[in-house]
Amino acid sequence: MTDQHSTLRAQRRSETQRMIQAHAVRLFTERGYDATAVTDVAEAAGVSPMTVYRHFPTKEDLVLFDQNGRIVGERIAASSAAQHLVRRIGNALIESATTLTGGAHGDSPTADERFLLARLRLMISTPALRAKHLDNQYVLQRAIVDGLGDEADDPDTLFHTQAAASACLAAMHTAVMRWAEDNGRTDLPALITQAFTATFGASVFGDGAAVDGGQP
Template structure:
């Protein structure tokens, strides 16, 4: 019974997050990011400003925060340990982002998918148009890179492996980021997983 109550509460919490974020994105796109306040978002979502800040500590989080990093890191770590690092990380990123743009709402391992294709596209458009979000996005990417390294480096860490992990994770995330921005600039028309795979192939090519 206790687990069921916890699961229900977690689902309600995540659904509230999704509702707040969807209203925030709509307002940001309609009015502009700088012109929209957290109070505006709270009123649109039918919650208090305190509730918004509980789920999203900063205004930037309303655009950039999601629940995917822990799942992505978990799935990278679950792949075969002898798989080449670039493939281990890159293939997982392609698979997980592919699920996001499928527009299928899911509830898996306690996580409601916070963004389908349209929400991801809106997020990227805002990032491209807003300097503060671009700066914060790089911070977020670094946090993802660090989480991947910490999940794979072992205990105690091997310094040589840890360096290779930083390089591989950074290269994969940079390639995926370039693909996402290209996809957004082309209004979501290209096949995103295919574009990501192409970007990952470029960074994996041996220089002659």
């Protein structure tokens, strides 16, 4: 019973977070980030400012918060250590992008894609968010390392993992910016795959990529 209650609480928390964030992104887009106060977001969401801050400690978090780090870490942990390290990281990032965009792409952006696009535009256009976005990249790198667990417990392997993660995140960032410029008309996971292939080569990140024990 306790586990069931914990699961229900986590679900309600996640639903509340999504609802508050959706209102925040809408208001920031309509009125401007600086012109919109946290109290405005609370009023639109029908909750108290205290509830907003309980879920999003800072105003920036209302835009930047997502489940990307958790998803990527889980995918990394579930991947085979026999795969090339870059391939493991890249696949996890692509799978996360597929989850965040709703897992499907048609002629026009889905609701999940429109929400992600709105967040990206706010990050790009708002100086405070651009600066904070760099912190998110570090958090994502940390999630990748943590996903490997004991595999990255010695200094040399940790260094290689951090370098590979940084390179993958830079390539992904380029793809995400292109996707935003295209207004979501292209498939984001496909763009990220193209960026990885261009960066690391088809021999590492393509169909039939070599298996080499996971080293970059």
